[in-house]
Amino acid sequence: MSALVFPRSRSFFFPMSLYSITGAQLAFGHVALLDHADFSLEAGERVGLIGRNGAGKSSLLKIVAGLMKPDDGLVTRQQELSTVYVPQEPEFEADASVFDTVAAGLVEARAHLDEYDAVAHKLAETPEGAEHDALLARMNALQSSLDATDAWNWRTRVSTTLAQIGLDGGARVGALSGGMQKRVALARALVVQPDVLLLDEPTNHLDFDGIRWLEELLASQRAGLFFITHDRAFLDRVATRIVELDRGRLLSYPGNFSAYQTRKAQQLEVERVENEKFDKLLAQEEVWIRKGVEARRTRSVGRIARLVQMRREREERRNVQGNVKLDVGQGEKSGKIVAELIDVTKRYGARTVVNRFSSVVMRGDKIGLIGPNGAGKTTLLKLILGELAADEGTMRAGTNLQVAYFDQMRAQLDQEKSLADTISPGSDWVEINGAKKHVMSYLGDFLFAPERARSPVKSLSGGERNRLLLARLFARPANVLVLDEPTNDLDIPTLELLEELLTDYDGTVLLVSHDRAFLDNVVTSVIASEGAGNWREYVGGFTDWQVQSERSQQIAEQAAARDAAKEAAPKEAAPKESAAGRNAQRTVKLSFKEQRELEALPEKIAALEAEQKTIGAQLEDGSIFAKDPQEGARLTERYAAIDDELLLALERWEELEGKRK
Known part of the structure; x- marks a missing residue:
């Protein structure tokens, strides 16, 4: 199963964290994946979990899902909290329909509905007494649960979810692509309307359109979201907080991935400086302890104890894990x-x-x-x-x-x-x-x-x-x-x-x-x-392609609209227009003002292109952002604005040239 479902609550606004772990410890062999780690998830938060391969990210996600338990630590969750977990590679019955596969997310609600029908039927046949009272109490409890989860309309919920995600309920799951199967897994999770949604690498198998669709979908959800991904653009667009699993500790950074990068660099620099100070002091103490007889007379018990503690701290220090060292073997040069x-x-x-x-x-x-x-x-x-x-x-x-x-x-x-x-x-x-x-x-x-x-x-x-x-x-x-x-x-x-x-x-x-x-x-x-x-x-790159392709599409749509308008205009005007009038239309000249505008446009276009080239050279090496971040931001905005001005100037030039022909 790709979705694990817990009983749910209809309320999304809680006075405390939806879920929290305090002092969590988890180890595989001698490797500590969690070392007295703390984590909490608030209502409405979208938390991106990042870290090295093998650091324990998927294990932490499974702990939150209830599929694993930490070796030690306190886990607390809101009462009646509904949590749904979607693994990296969901598994389905290949011959099942999309509708039935998505409806499987509501297996508990449907079981309660079946039990309610059975209890109601039995209650009608049971005379008053202790058994009757027990059946009535059970039916009332089931009704409350069904009301809270809106289980009465489960078929409608499944159909609505399929429509929102763009899936054909009658299709066979095994015949779908990897990207469409990922959508089925998400639909099966979302149909539950969970309080907490847990996703492991949700963008795997999705193309650009699928990723963009998922970003918009998750941004519109009210559920708390906790997800693992290495897609930095996805983290930037979806996450409201980044949590990094680093050497057994969970470090929290408010904001998206770009904000995390800035804060992380500052933190590592502080850590480096503090370690240098510590190592210098430790070296001084080691010199002191190794002095001769004269030094031993002045030894302090407290100072010796502090040295022992410092040695222990140095041994336990978590050094930053080494980076992969990449170097490609360069072959002989190919032809040009x-x-x-x-x-x-x-x-x-x-x-x-x-x-x-x-x-x-x-x-x-x-x-x-x-x-x-x-x-x-x-x-x-x-x-x-x-x-x-x-x-x-x-x-x-x-x-x-x-x-x-x-x-x-x-x-x-x-x-x-x-x-x-x-x-x-x-x-x-x-x-x-x-x-x-x-x-x-x-x-x-x-x-x-x-x-x-x-x-x-x-x-x-x-x-x-x-x-x-x-x-x-x-x-x-x-x-x-x-x-x-x-x-x-x-x-x-x-x-x-x-x-x-x-x-x-x-x-x-x-x-x-x-x-x-x-x-x-x-x-x-x-x-x-x-x-x-x-x-x-x-x-x-990708962003440049997006801008250029969208602009090309806009120009094509505008041209098609102009052509359609030109085709329609003569047909409507024909009954009222003489042959002389039509000939006059074909020989219309530019006005004096339009002629002057047309003559000035090449110079304007050249000036804009030159300005953009100058700004591009300033932005290219990135030093402007270090010297003057505000000026860097202003130049970036101006560079983008010139694109729009150039587009308008080129369109106007094309329009005026067309009138002159």
């Missing part, structure tokens, strides 16, 4: 042109996946492929790499290509092989950029302890398998990196390091990802699906 496609078309049966697409991929390009699930991103990748023949058009591959491929399905990993053999089969060494490195040390760079080097791949978690695949990918010299959903299951620090590596990488990167922040931080252009097999290339 990596791939050239001219009017390429690819069909599967009657379906056109790529329709007359043209593009030139140059050495050093970092290109993101964007489109809904099933649009054909992987097909387009294979066409660019020359791994798939086109049905029509011309394709030319570049010279000296060394391609390293990251597969989202992890099919490249042999489950029975050890980690060491996966990285360097038959050898204890790997070579990175001409330098030899022992495989144990190299695995350590990816946070794999030496004792795990001989463990089989099948023993790894999803995030660890991703790290291993990256380790194998980067151990091979390459000048073209093809990354198909590389960010799945990676924690945020590893994501940020991977971004830095790809940004500094001299070779070519072809990237498929649904992580909007990752695309914005890595790619220099995107190739986006526009439906019916049509693909278009845009300069910039």
Whole structure:
């Protein structure tokens, strides 16, 4: 089951926390996942839980769901609190209908309804007496519960929830895509109308439209929300508080992910300074205790006790966990042109996946492929790499290509092989950029302890398998990196390091990802699906594509509206208009004012473009934000405003030119 349901209360406004844990402890073997941790969830809060892979985030979520218990600590929850948990990979009966699967979320309410009918029937046949009174009391209790949960109308609730989420109740669950199955899991949770909603990686399997839909859905919910995700853009748009599980402690940061980043950096700097002061004092005390006989005469019992305590504190200090050390093996330079496609078309049966697409991929390009699930991103990748023949058009591959491929399905990993053999089969060494490195040390760079080097791949978690695949990918010299959903299951620090590596990488990167922040931080252009097999290339990252595509759509809609108006106008005016009048319309000249405006527009457009280029240069290195944050914010707003002014100027120029023809 993907949803665990507790009895619910109709009230969403509580005088105290919905749920709290005090002094929680949880350990697996010698690893402390929770070390005297405290957590609380208030009504209406949307709390994002972040932390390293393997830190214990899913375990904490299961504790809140009631699926696990901490080793120690106090857990308190509101009376009659309804909590629903949606795991990372929900399980369904493949042959069940969507309606029945969603209705399974109300299994307890429906059981009470069935019991109410049975008790009412039995009550009618039972003469007055002790049994009759007991049945009547049970029926009244059931009625109160059914009233409180609105269980009388459960079919309507299921149908309404399906309509809100855009699901066909008659569809078979097993026939749905991963993204649509995720919607079914959310529908099964939301139909309960819970007080607390718990989500583990809710954006997995969702495309951009699905993620945007989920953001809007969760923002409109009144339930308390506690969720795990590594999607930074999702955290920014949904979370009202960030809780970080860091070395066994739970640290709370009000606000979204951007606010957390600022506060976290400040906190780590304070921690570093305090540790330096502590270490300096400890070193002084160690020198004192080691002095000769003369020093021993002046020893203080209290000072010795303090030194012993300081040593203990130093041993117990939680050092920041090391980061993955990423370094890609650089191959020889490829040719200047990596791939050239001219009017390429690819069909599967009657379906056109790529329709007359043209593009030139140059050495050093970092290109993101964007489109809904099933649009054909992987097909387009294979066409660019020359791994798939086109049905029509011309394709030319570049010279000296060394391609390293990251597969989202992890099919490249042999489950029975050890980690060491996966990285360097038959050898204890790997070579990175001409330098030899022992495989144990190299695995350590990816946070794999030496004792795990001989463990089989099948023993790894999803995030660890991703790290291993990256380790194998980067151990091979390459000048073209093809990354198909590389960010799945990676924690945020590893994501940020991977971004830095790809940004500094001299070779070519072809990237498929649904992580909007990752695309914005890595790619220099995107190739986006526009439906019916049509693909278009845009300069910039994900946000740039959004702005440009929305603007293109607006211009197209405005042009269509103008064309429709032009077609309609002559038909309505025809009966009242003479031939001379129609000829006069066709030869209308611009007014003096419009002529002057048209003449001034090229200079205005050039000035706006120059101003935007100047601002872009100021913003590029980011130093303006450190020197003068207010000026940085002002320039950012002005840069966006110039886009709108340019659009209006270009539209006006097109309109006036059209009148002059």
